[in-house]
Amino acid sequence: xNSYKIMNKNSFIKTILVLLGVSLSLHALAHHVLGRPSYSLxxxxxxxxxxxVETQIGDYYVTYMAFPAFxxxxxxxxxxxxxxxxxxxxxxxxxxxFSVMDDSWFSSKIETIGSQMxxxxxxxxxxxxxxxxxxxxxxxxxxxxxxxxxxxPLRIGEPLPIGxxxxxxxxxxxxxxxxxxxxxxxxQRMKTxxxxxxxx
Numbered sequence: 001x002n003s004y005k006i007m008n009k010n011s012f013i014k015t016i017l018v019l020l021g022v023s024l025s026l027h028a029l030a031h032h033v034l035g036r037p038s039y040s041l042x043x044x045x046x047x048x049x050x051x052x053v054e055t056q057i058g059d060y061y062v063t064y065m066a067f068p069a070f071x072x073x074x075x076x077x078x079x080x081x082x083x084x085x086x087x088x089x090x091x092x093x094x095x096x097x098f099s100v101m102d103d104s105w106f107s108s109k110i111e112t113i114g115s116q117m118x119x120x121x122x123x124x125x126x127x128x129x130x131x132x133x134x135x136x137x138x139x140x141x142x143x144x145x146x147x148x149x150x151x152x153p154l155r156i157g158e159p160l161p162i163g164x165x166x167x168x169x170x171x172x173x174x175x176x177x178x179x180x181x182x183x184x185x186x187x188q189r190m191k192t193x194x195x196x197x198x199x200x
Contacts, residue, residue: 053152059085059143060092064152066137071156073132079152081123081139091121096141098125103134103153110138132157 053064063082071077083092097115101108116123129135135154140147 051153055150056086057148057150058146059087060148061086062139062150064137064139064150066152066154071129071154073156074128074130076126076128077156078124078126079137079139079154081125082121083123083141084121091118092141092143093118094141094143096123096125096139098127099138099140100127100129100154101136101138103136129156 051064051066055062055064060083065080067078067080079098081096083096084090085092095115095117097112099110099112101110113127114125116125123139127137133156135156137152137154139150139152142148
């Protein structure tokens with residue numbers, strides 16, 4: 001009789017948990033994420049990339065991803081690059097060289113950050129950038145005697161409240177206001193000069 005009551009209580013509890021959407025195998029959740037053992041995950045393995053770009057250049061489709069989702073200055077980040085031929089889908093297996101440069105009008109300095117070979121059809125390059133700002137990551141490789149150069153944008157740190165377009169609009173607006181003020185002062189001086197000439 002007692003065992004029957006215990007079984008009924010357990011069944012009742014299980015039914016309530018199922019209705020509430022609680023999994024009964026809670027101990028299994030800690031070990032695997034999407035079928036991968038948790039001990040094999042890196043700190044950015046289960047986070048989305050900050051950006052993903054797909055492009056076509058020459059004979060290749062190229063996909064680029066940057067990790068983590070929000071790269072910060074003086075913290076490690078990584079870019080992943082996939083390159084496959086358009087005609088047959090075969091992955092590029094050579095060497096890819098990665099560089100970084102400041103994405104500003106007055107900067108032309110390019111710094112090589114590494115050269116990588118394919119690791120299971122993926123080219124992975126780590127980086128640490130010391131200052132917040134907008135940067136360009138450049139990937140270069142050669143195939144069939146032809147050079148391939150692909151540039152990708154990368155934002156480090158919080159984005160600016162207004163972007164380059166906003167800055168340009170603000171500069172134009174300030175120029176228009178300045179011209180307007182100068183024109184008004186000129187007209188006032190001309191009116192004052194005419195008034196003095198008429199009174200004399």
